[in-house]
Amino acid sequence: LWPQGETYYQLMQMRINEGQASFYSEKQNEPLDPERQLFDMSRAKRFRITEEGLVWLNGSEKQVPWVSLQRVIAFHDPALGKKPGQHTEPDFAAIVVVGQDANGYLYTLDCYLEKAAPAVQIAKALEMHRKWDFEMLYLEENHFQQLLKPLYLQAIEESAGSTDLRVVGVHQHLNKYQRISTLEPDISNGYLLFSEAIHPRLIDQLTLFPTTYDDGPDALQGAVAQLKKGNAQPR
16 A cells, blocks of 8 residues: 555565564454464365376375366356445355365365356456366355346356256355354364465465454355265265
């Protein structure tokens, strides 16, 4: 906001030298409270995406060939993309792509997490489908979000057969905190891994949860919940 007084480089130096807690509290007005934070993302397992497949990091060099991913799906938590009121900020739109291997481990492959108009969100979802060829996109349909499904169907029809994206609506019943909290055992036990190239905003939102935006974690939990339906724990 004030590049002459504090450049982006200086701010990032402050973030590293003084720590996230101080930086978020002083510069972002988003206090990081270690007693409330649920996820310790510094311990989350990461992986690298290669042409051959996925390579575990964090001291492990386990190889997961692409053919070992039995399922790949996406979950879209939409947002309006504009200020709904004079004194309120819009939520982030979140699209998270997660894969599951033959042993039940879950891989956060990709994430779109931006404040954008619904048409832009749908276009991005189609782009991500072309990249990852996920079998299904689950769309949260609580409240206004149910209006997006017809727009998806229209976009798919207008693609003139260039996409075979399948969209399934999902109604969420538990509150966000309860839903997102179910991710903690999977992250802590290393059952849910994150691409080293994943959008850093997703990691930040998980790190700061529940004291800041939670749209990315909510979409991540939605994808994980769909993949885990009827499946056993990783072995």
